[in-house]
Amino acid sequence: MTHPDNPLHALLLDGVGGARDLSGAQIQDWTPEQGILWLHLDYTDPSAQHWLMHDSALPELITEALLTENTRPRAAQIGDGLLIALRGVNLNPGADPDDMVSVRLYVTPKLIVSTRKRRLQSVTGLAEDCRAGKAPRDVAEFLVDLSDRLVMRMGDVVEETEETLAALELDILEQHDTTLRQSLAGLRRQTIRLRRYFGPQRDAFNQLQSEKLTWISAEQKLLLREVSDRLLRHIEDLDMIRERAAMAQEELISQLSDQLNQRMYILSLIAAIFLPLGFLTGLLGINVGGIPGADNPYAFGLFAIFLCILVAAQIWLFRRRRWL
Template identity: 80%
Template sequence: MTDPAEPLHALLLDGQGGARDLTGDEIRSWQPDQGVLWLHLDYSEPSAQQWLNEESGLPEVVIEALLTENTRPRATQVGDGLLIALRGVNLNPGADPDDMVSVRLYATPYLIISTRKRRLQSVTGLAADCRNGEGPRDVAELLIELSDRLVQRMGDVVEETEEALSELELEILEQQNASVRQSLSALRRQTIRLRRYFGPQRDAFNQLQSERLTWISADQKLLLREVSDRLLRHIEDLDMIRERAGMAQEEMISQLSDQLNQRMYILSLIAAIFLPLGFLTGLLGINVGGIPGADNPYAFELFSILLCILVALQLWLFKQRRWL
């Protein structure tokens, strides 16, 4: 085979958990009996696109899947190989975790070709472990290890999301402000987007277990099932977080409604107190003859005392009826 220009990783697994980087000449002279070859490419690079299309010798359906921009998690058997598309949470600096990063793989018993556009820490960490002698020994173990790392980082994000929700719930009980409402809405959006991608990924793991490939043993399929079960638990946690976030938002709306009702109630009481006062002052303020006390020098003081007595009677009446 020919060598792709500037691969991100070009590793030859030694079957003992270690791997070494290959040069272009070594890639061109590689034979399956030398060990498992793992090529990791950036599919947005023109050189990688050219190599896949013209020199890789892969089936057309595989090339199209490795180069596609938008992909859904899946696992499909192509001959004796396996075409896999997976997603991982975006842990790159300054990125949102729910902005999932996709990785595409075509795996045969002796060859793995993977592609991505953005950096995925699970792949980077796996390549580093291979160079340190702590990586997988064959293709099946590499797929299991990569799946496990993806799910593990998903679990970390789910745990962080749950902790953030707990803090928001506490803030809702202690205070009400616009920042809490915005944070809660952002958390709900993140949870919905994560749940949207986690579900298809579990379907891909299940499909991976069901494929009849001779180079994936029964024990390795059990390990894949464990990874799938862990992902299912994360999906269930996301569903619970989404329900809790919905309940927290309903509680916030209820508290805001109670505050509004309380303020409207106070305004209504104030209006009820000043309604008769306004009626009396308006009635006696008309410029027509016959107004009582117009010629009495003590009329204003007496009228003011009458208004104070009226307010006191109203307050007493409101208290008797438990309106205050």
């Protein structure tokens, strides 16, 4: 086979836990008897695109799937191979975890071709372990290992999200800040986006278990089932987090509404107190003749005392009616 230019990883797995990097010439001279070949490519690289479409000898259906921009997690058997699309949480610096990173794989008993656009730590960690002498012994173990790494990092993100929600719930009890609404809304948005991909990914794992392929043993299918069950628990945790976030957001809105009502109530009482005062002062302030007490030097003082008595009477009335 010809070799792709600039592969991200080009590893030969020896089947006993070892792996080594291959050069372009070594890839071209590779035969299945030598071991399992894993080629990991960036599908946005023009040289990788050219190799997949013209030089890889892969069927057109597979090359299109490996080069597609948008894909949902799935698994499909094609001959004696598997076409798989999986997603992992985005743990790259400065990225949002819910901005899921996809990886596409075509797997046969002796060949693994995977493509991605953005760096995925699960794939990078697996390649590093292969170079460190902890490589999978066959392609089925490779799939189990990769799936386990993806779900493990999903679990870390779910736990972090749950801790963030717990801190926000505590903040709601201790303070009433409108910025908490934005934090809760962002948390709900993150859980919805994560849940959107976790569900189909579990379906893909279940499909892997159901495929009748001779190179996936019953024990490895049990391991895939365990990975799928762990992902199901993460999905259930996300559903619980989303419900808790909704309840916390409703509680915060209720508290903010109570605060607003309390302030409006106080303003209404103040307006009720000053309404008669304003009416009387406005009435006596008109610039026409005949105003009572205009010639009396004690009129202003008596009027001020009357206003104070009026305010005291209003406060007494409000307290009697339990408005204060």
